[in-house]
Amino acid sequence: MSGNSRDAKAAQIRRLLETEGEAVAANTRGFNHGRYESVAKLDDYQGLRDEARAIKEDAIERLPELIDRLRETVEENGGTVYVADDAADANRYIAEVCDDRDADRLVKSKSMTSEEIEINDHLQERGVDVVETDLGEWVLQVADEAPSHIVAPAIHKSREGIAELFNERFGPDEPLETAEELTMFAREQLLERIKEADVGMTGANFITADTGTIALVTSEGNARKSAVVPDTHVAVAGVEKVVPSVEDLQPFVELIGRSGTGQDITSYISLLTPPVDSPTVDFADPDTPITDGETDREFHLVLIDNGRMAMREDEDLRETLYCIRCSACSNTCANFQSVGGHAFGGETYSGGIATGWEAGVHGMDSAAQFNDLCTGCSRCVEACPVKIDIPWINTVVRDRLNRSGDRGQFDFLVDGLAPDAEPDGGAGLQKRLDRRRELPTFRRETLVDWFERRGPAHPPDPDRRVVLYPDLYTNHVLVERGKAAVRTLEALGVEVAVPDAPGAGRAPLSQGMIATATRKARQASATLDPYLDDGYDVVVVEPSDLAMFREDYERLLSEPAFERLAENSYELIEYVYGLVASGADADALAAGDGKSVAYHSHCQQRTMGLEAYTVALLEDRGFAVTTSDVECCGMAGSFGYKEQYYELAMDVGEHLEEQLRATDADHVVASGTSCTDQISDLLDEEPCHPVELLAPGTAGG
Amino acid sequence: MSHAAGDAYDRFASRAADYGVELTRTSPDGAAAAIEAAVEGPAVGAPLPWDGVSLPESITTDPSPADLDGATTGVTAAALAVAEYGSIVLRATPDGTEPVSLFPDRHVAVLREDDVVPDMEAAFAWFGETFRQTRDSAVIATGPSATADMGELVKGAHGPKEVHVVVLS
Incomplete structure (x- = not known):
């Protein structure tokens, strides 16, 4: 890292500490504390982790076969599966679906995978109004900001900041102030948009190959509305989300909320086997009973490769695919608690495991932006519900970055600790050490x-x-x-x-x-x-x-x-x-x-x-x-x-x-x-x- | 009713109460009255799937979108409950259980006590068996809809703010 980029990094971190640090710290430490309390209530927490880990190991091992099976199942159910090679391929397919349905508006529930492919921009350029219906995501869409956390995307924003944003943008008759007022305002605004939606998009936390069931872990109910109101449902998910059977969902359902936000379980675990039997709700035809006539639903499951099948072949990055995106590694990380995902994150993902995701799906440049922030303290290892060795993934990526030649930042404090092939003399090292620190004093007698x-x-x-x-x-x-x-x-x-x-x-x-x-x-x-x-x-x-x-x-x-x-x-x-x-x-x-x-x-x-x-x-x-x-x-x-x-x-x-x-x-x-x-x-x-x-x-x- | 089932009910009741869920326990004969008492304001409903138990006549079944919009309460059956978590399971049925349980501010779920299972393992054994046969959908609902996205916990984000379970024993 050059002197200029070190200065820029220091300035970015200083700015985030001042502007977002307090809100991020309060929220992540709250989640982390909740995790300890919630997992302690389980009779056999370690047993569930072992089970979850084993299911993921097996599923990733058998992934090509499971995807074939899932395709058959979804087609039997009356839906369509499209495996997209990359973001562009996925976006093109989804835009075609919207085009076929003459869609003017798509309502979305929260999905990191959809952020990864940047579907919102793609559709909006083609005249489809895309509305985020998760309250946190909607706040960010209104504010035009990026998520700072993979589960609670707007944790960097305070209630006061959101009130200011809404009051300025929407000019309500009475200025909004409390969390209750802000939530109810957002609920009403979003309901009006959901009513006029032509397509609903969700992600998927897990997908079962035996029944084609999508498990969605949520608390607000927006995913339920997004999936039930319009007649067309597009689910976007990484290929790694497939598990063999419905029974395999059990350990994950018990672990994911506890590991992430410290909730024993979230309000809603939707188990959708689309096309679903629920009637659509056509608000353009407000007086006809929803149960009249046949429900004609269309379902598209878009599975995204985007580097994942190559990660599967990569001995060191493969474990990343076991990640269930719970956010435990973010919340337990001392550095993340201070700066959040805007510093400790790449193009899409944030937190400890993000190094693996970014290296795999966006490439080494994105991983290089924040990989240093993992200090290898290993606190995330025991927090991870699928027991991923997250520090090792960070170490491997750092090693690859070092080898790629443009980094040369080997900082050692003690000469005896320096590697044999240090590329850069001691004088350079001194410059990179902060002058506010006193260096350790070597004792005359060891x-x-x-x-x-x-x-x-x-x-x-x-x-x-x-x-x-x-x-x-x-x-x-x-x-x-x-x-x-x-x-x-x-x-x-x-x-x-x-x-x-x-x-x-x-x-x-x-x-x-x-x-x-x-x-x-x-x-x-x-x-x-x-x-x-x-x-x-x-x-x-x-x-x-x-x-x-x-x-x-x-x-x-x-x-x-x-x-x-x-x-x-x-x-x-x-x-x-x-x-x-x-x-x-x-x-x-x-x-x-x-x-x-x-x-x-x-x-x-x-x-x-x-x-x-x-x-x-x-x-x-x-x-x-x-x-x-x-x-x-x-x-x-x-x-x-x-x-x-x-x-x-x-x-x-x-x-x-x-x-x-x-x-x-x-x-x-x-x-x-x-x-x-x-x-x-x-x-x-x-x-x-x-x-x-x-x-x-x-x-x- | 077996002793074990009674234990499961007590566990369910205690866990559901942790989430602020109100409970009424009644015999099947008392179902209509208990539902009536739990309902507030205009109500929509999805018919109950069991013989000998039906919704009070005041509840609008086969609702229109306007009915859903105007309702304060939605009444549906719960197919299952998970004692360990205080959760209820709502099946996505053609008669509209999903929207009826989702749009109104208050959800009244009717549950047969025999359908309380002890834990998630039992629940997912049921899901697996059922879904492989029917390719159904369902939601495991625990307490009201909630969000903390606006700075503190608020009940009723997109879904119901209040949940009441009428248990038929």
Whole structure:
């Protein structure tokens, strides 16, 4: 990224933070909070996710066959299926349908796929009045703005902003003010337009091949009206929406509202098997009963390829096709919560999974516009109802962008973290780092040097032997937490080794340099292998490196090498907790004596389900712990150091700062390096690692 | 009625109430009176598909578009209810269940207690079997129509603002 484009990116983000940030943050955090509450009510949430995932895997695997079956079914039902190669093909077909029906007006319910092909512009150029009937979409159509969220398209607009827009545009007798007034006004306006519609267009959340049933997940009722009033129904959907049977809809119906807006279920799940048996409602003939005469309906299912069949053949992008467009990955993303889809989005789609969609349907240029905003924090991975590895898709696309040659933006903080083939000298790097950040200070004596100088302690008859992986941050910068880890493990009867070891590859991976990360992974694995052979456990202080060992290496190492390392690697406090639970003397650790602790766990640590060990152990040792529920601190490796993202990172951090300050605790504690750096900047006070409170002989209490 | 069915009804009633759905429970003999009491203003309806239960005469069946426009209440049958979600299932029938349940501000649904199923798994087993035979359409409706697009939650976006279920036990 050039200096000019970094400035432009920073300016765009600054403008969105000022104009839309507040409304987007309130709405997305509300949805995200609702998701946690709603999925917790399910008896078997993980089981439903597994089921949903399996259905999608199977459906995409068998897609050509399912499309053939669906075509037969819809034709039996009396409808038509058209598989469009691309947007132009789809638009041409739909325009022909409108032409055949002499349509003057088409009413639409919300459909992202229709946004993808830009059908509105195409039809309007041909004299068809296209009316969005979803209230949020209609607001945007009136305002001539783009959606900022795939499910709630107008979340960037406040009630006041919508009132101003309507009052100015429509000049109602009494100025509109409340949400109720605005909704009722829009309802009436849209009803008049629906009454005069010749064609109704909907999307489809799912389509069943066995019956030709379209499932539409909605709350307003506009999709129902759009499908029932006019005699012609056009449904537009990506080919990936096909599932084998009606029964397959069940897990999705239970998951989609919960995952997206935090609703157990939306008001309406329409299961339409068009042409439907409902009579049309011809308002031009107001006095004839709707049930008089035969209902003669026409139905066109337009399935869009537009790059999807190629995504299906692409090992890394294929998972994108499992996406059910619920928006969980947007709502759970700390960066998205701050800037919304106008920054964190491409031509059509927004949020974490949008990188896959945009790369697949619009191309790499569109994905490149926002791909950097995924920091790989992984919070979306556990939120996704079909368990898509969204950070991996972002990493792969970043890797491809790097290889395409026009980017060259490898930003590393620590020389030792730089990849072997860094194309660009250190001076360039300095320029791209934000001057408002203080760079980490390297310690004169590394953890490895300290350990070597001190020599290993040999506890008599050790129960366990541990190789403490000297991640680059602990080894060079946050050395004290490493020393505390050694003392803690030894006090619990463990024999510890701290060998010189290469980096785990987290930094190159987060920059989309998969080949370099793979090389690092092999080196780290080779260093640890002899210890694993000898029965050592691997203990890791830095959660993002543990996430490499336990999660990311699955993509980088051979299966047996990955499995052995993943199974034998532990987060430090998880391991200490386990030692105490298996009988080690907890009193060897420092006591909290009721001192209060404000704890921010690390994003990847939480995704791995490891936050609870730290909280439990601190509480067991007599600390009063309050945890933050902020998804990510905002720093995320080098992200928050980059000058174009500094303000965004600080905006994300503000939310964390509020929570930490509100606690007014004796100790502020963080598990990750990035979080430590970010909290230091936010609070002007450096937090410590939990182990520094627990280590024997330290000033824990 | 089995014990399990009674449990399902209680669960349904409690979940539906969470969405602000009003409920009346009555015997089939009391259906007409209960419907009459639940209706407000001019009402349109789709005939009930069960023997021995019919809509009160005040309700206009086979409505015209003007009737739909002028009605305050629409009365239809619900084919099924899903206890776990407080949802009712409305079939898209040739006699206009879909528009009748959608256009007026108030929807009164008539449900047989035996048609309450416990969960979505049971509901989708029914949908699968039924749709493969009949190629029908239906809507799973939970509470009134709603939107939060104008800055806060408002009931009655494009569909009914109020839902009342008359349960025949």
